[in-house]
Amino acid sequence: MSLNAESTAFRSALEVIRAVEPRVADAIGAELADQRESLKLIASENYASPATLLAMGNWFSDKYAEGTIGRRFYAGCQNVDTVEALAAEHAKELFGAAHAYVQPHSGIDANLVAFWAILADRVESPALRKAQVRQVNDLTEADWFALRRELGDQRMLGMSLDAGGHLTHGFRPNISGKMFDQRSYGTDPATGLIDYDRVAEAAREFRPLILVAGYSAYPRKVNFRIMREIADSVGATFMVDMAHFAGLVAGKVFTGDFDPVPHAHIVTTTTHKSLRGPRGGMVLCGPELADQVDRGCPMVLGGPLPHVMAAKAVALAEARRPDFAGYAQRIVDNAQALADGLLRRGATLVTGGTDNHLVLIDVSGYGLTGRQAEQALLDSGIVTNRNAVPQDPNGAWYTSGIRIGTPALTTRGLGTAEMDATAELIHTVLDRTTPGTGPDGAGSKAKYVLDPAVAEQVGKQAADLLTPFPLYPAVDLG
Ligand code: DSN
Numbered sequence: 001m002s003l004n005a006e007s008t009a010f011r012s013a014l015e016v017i018r019a020v021e022p023r024v025a026d027a028i029g030a031e032l033a034d035q036r037e038s039l040k041l042i043a044s045e046n047y048a049s050p051a052t053l054l055a056m057g058n059w060f061s062d063k064y065a066e067g068t069i070g071r072r073f074y075a076g077c078q079n080v081d082t083v084e085a086l087a088a089e090h091a092k093e094l095f096g097a098a099h100a101y102v103q104p105h106s107g108i109d110a111n112l113v114a115f116w117a118i119l120a121d122r123v124e125s126p127a128l129r130k131a132q133v134r135q136v137n138d139l140t141e142a143d144w145f146a147l148r149r150e151l152g153d154q155r156m157l158g159m160s161l162d163a164g165g166h167l168t169h170g171f172r173p174n175i176s177g178k179m180f181d182q183r184s185y186g187t188d189p190a191t192g193l194i195d196y197d198r199v200a201e202a203a204r205e206f207r208p209l210i211l212v213a214g215y216s217a218y219p220r221k222v223n224f225r226i227m228r229e230i231a232d233s234v235g236a237t238f239m240v241d242m243a244h245f246a247g248l249v250a251g252k253v254f255t256g257d258f259d260p261v262p263h264a265h266i267v268t269t270t271t272h273k274s275l276r277g278p279r280g281g282m283v284l285c286g287p288e289l290a291d292q293v294d295r296g297c298p299m300v301l302g303g304p305l306p307h308v309m310a311a312k313a314v315a316l317a318e319a320r321r322p323d324f325a326g327y328a329q330r331i332v333d334n335a336q337a338l339a340d341g342l343l344r345r346g347a348t349l350v351t352g353g354t355d356n357h358l359v360l361i362d363v364s365g366y367g368l369t370g371r372q373a374e375q376a377l378l379d380s381g382i383v384t385n386r387n388a389v390p391q392d393p394n395g396a397w398y399t400s401g402i403r404i405g406t407p408a409l410t411t412r413g414l415g416t417a418e419m420d421a422t423a424e425l426i427h428t429v430l431d432r433t434t435p436g437t438g439p440d441g442a443g444s445k446a447k448y449v450l451d452p453a454v455a456e457q458v459g460k461q462a463a464d465l466l467t468p469f470p471l472y473p474a475v476d477l478g
Pocket of ligand 1: 044107166216
């Protein structure tokens with residue numbers, strides 16, 4: 001029997017790898033098996049298409065291409081130019097953006113490129129001007145210190161971490177927290193929703209250079225028209241990090257006031273979450289910031305990865321197909337079914353539900369920390385991650401929340417009926433798990449007790465739930 005093209009491609013690749021280092025080939029095969037077997041509910045993960053995956057394993061990996069199209073620091077970049085231009089073209093068409101920069105290696109990198117572009121565009125400093133025109137070596141020591149002071153004095157207003165904001169929006173564990181004087185806006189304690197009047201008030205008081213919207217754990221839509229009005233009222237640059245929900249924008253689930261592209265001065269994203277491309281980042285902007293954004297490498301980024309840009313072009317082409325809109329809508333339908341199923345079984349959800357691809361369970365209602373819940377679910381074959389909830393008493397390490405998302409299971413084909421079954425499995429595990437005690441007999445935030453028979457039974461049910469929805473059905477590794 002002849003093999004289909006996908007099986008042949010992956011089998012052949014593994015055979016070539018196995019001849020050199022069989023343990024790597026084995027690990028790749030084991031990763032596929034693990035992904036096939038687990039109920040993946042990590043809100044930021046997905047399954048890229050075989051075409052996207054295959055576009056990354058080739059000779060583009062060998063090519064240096066610092067700079068950008070028409071301004072390279074290396075010769076011989078004509079084929080890199082082709083894929084970079086294709087990825088940018090698809091991104092512009094898909095999102096209706098004037099300019100797309102597809103080199104960032106991750107969301108953090110995309111945000112750094114955006115921050116640099118805004119600083120370079122907005123901060124009136126002779127020293128910065130010199131730095132921008134690549135005369136950094138001509139700066140006097142006094143200029144250099146003045147520049148560092150000026151940059152560090154700039155203000156950023158973004159969503160607080162425990163309300164669902166992201167580390168790269170000016171928080172200390174990330175360089176953005178050292179580059180900017182940061183203040184956060186939270187959410188209304190009663191509803192869990194963004195209170196736009198409070199954001200406007202904070203903007204008036206703080207006068208930020210940059211107002212950032214976007215999140216990694218906020219289960220609701222954001223009104224970007226209102227956020228832009230707030231930014232304009234204080235002369236701030238409005239930046240949106242749409243890494244989590246880019247697939248919902250691409251699939252036209254978020255339109256009008258909820259589509260960031262027409263409202264923001266600059267938009268950053270990753271390409272691998274709900275957008276379902278390769279691991280990577282991207283920046284979209286208007287013509288005013290385009291030149292600064294295109295200086296991302298080498299100002300902020302290491303050499304671009306042409307093989308990943310090729311894969312971005314493939315994935316963005318896929319997202320422009322009509323069926324992607326149906327996929328995006330199913331992501332949200334599934335998240336809402338999961339939320340409804342959990343609520344009906346008595347779970348407490350931050351904001352009481354979801355408008356997007358993610359649900360945040362406050363597991364303190366089950367008497368657990370996020371860490372305990374995460375591990376108990378993992379023991380039962382359900383892969384999630386712990387996450388802080390607003391005003392979290394357990395901090396960012398132990399947390400009181402579990403974040404779950406539907407992009408990956410939706411790609412596999414699971415629908416709303418399976419989401420209800422998933423809610424039952426999650427509830428069963430959380431309901432049957434109790435906090436453990438530490439070596440001193442005191443209550444532990446990490447240890448937990450779950451009857452192994454329950455974990456085994458749920459694990460089996462989770463596997464059964466996945467059986468009708470094989471992952472990569474056309475890929476048979478033999
Ligand atoms: N790691 C991504 C997430 O899980 O949301 C964003 O940093």
